[in-house]
Amino acid sequence: MNHSGNRHWRRGLLALLLAVLGGHSWAQHAWGTYHWARTANPFTLQVGDNMSADWKTYLALSTQDWNNPTAFAASSTPLTVKVVGGRSSKRTCSMVTGTTQVCNGKYGFNGWLGLASINISGGSHITQGSAKMNDSYFNLATYNNPFEKRHVVCQEVAHTFGLDHQSEDGSSLNTCMDYFSNTGGNAGNPASTTPNAHDFEELTLIYAHLDSTTTLAAGSSSASAADIDISDDPRSWGVLVRQSANGRSSVYERENRNGSKTVTHVYWTPEAALRCRACDHRFEVHSQP
Ligand SMILES: [Zn+2]
Ligand SMILES: [Zn+2]
Structure with a gap:
């Protein structure tokens, strides 16, 4: 040579x-290069609370955590969350322009614990988001514990910031952006229920540049988006574009008529993933565990 x-x-x-x-x-x-367009940092994202009383507690704790980088050995964050009154319904969790709407409901034994969608315009700008927690599972003893609920709500809301997972193999990196399961023998284990320093580093990277426009709602004047919501029918998620090796995490994409794209992240139960890790779980038959 x-x-x-x-x-x-x-x-x-x-x-x-x-x-x-x-x-x-x-x-x-x-998730890609997905981020809210804004003209200055730090910026405020309105998170609409459409949750029932028990979940409001976990949403409040998680949003406090995302607003408090120094508690997790990070120096700062470009993104401040402001919890505001919900403008959707639990059932549809329809998106509202410039905001994230967060909901819980008995969405059925469909295999998923949590689901987050973002709508993208111009290739990379998030224009609206929604996050749903599935009480059909969370009302069961297996999932109905504070740590599992806090882990999932912390993660689903943060997907609408543009953040993805740090790990999907089930190990704990002590961030809610991993797939550690706070169930069974770990039901009393608070690991992975909050962000960690690296999540804030990643947010700082995602939001290092500024845009000439904003996709964030100011005040409460924004109008509801028209026909680009996903529905109860999982076919409305579009095509499966990525799935973790253990089958617990999937990303779907749909091209919309108005030229935007809807990206949906699905957090499957261990039961749904176990049967066939490489399958598209939305087309499998799920039953009450
Ligand atoms: Zn930008
Ligand atoms: Zn996720």
Whole structure:
């Protein structure tokens, strides 16, 4: 091998190492380049609370956490959450322009615990979001504990910030953006119920630039979006574009008539994932666990 060939080889090895080391925690921790457009940092995202009393507690705790980076050894955050009155209904959790709407309801034994959707315009700008927690499961003893509820609501709301998971293999990185399960023998384990420092680092990266326009609602004057919501029918999620190896995490995308795109992240139960990890779980028959 001549000198220049050797250099190329070493450069290739370095690139591979960087991909292996950096790929998991950095490159894949955002959904893509999805972010709210805004003209200044820090900015405020209105989160509409459509939740019942028990869930309001967990939503409040999680949003406090996302607003408090220094409690998690991070220096700052570009994104401040403001919980406001909900403008949707629990059942549909229809999106409202410029906001995230958060809902809980008995959505059925359909295999998912939590679901988050964002609508994207211009390729990367989030225009609205919604997050749903499925009480059909959360009312069962297995899931009905404070830590599991807090883990899921913390994660689903943060998907509407543009954040993705730090890990999907079930291990705990002590962030709600992982797939640790606070159930069974870990029902009393508070691990992974809050953000960690790396989530705030990632938010800072996602929001490092400024935009010339804003997609955030100011005040309460925004109008409801028309026909781009997803419905109870999981076919409305569009096509499956990504699924974790253990089958617990899936991302779906749908192209909309108005040129926007709706991206939906689904948090499957361990039972739904176990039967066939590579299957598209929305087309499987699920029953009460
Ligand atoms: Zn931008
Ligand atoms: Zn998720």
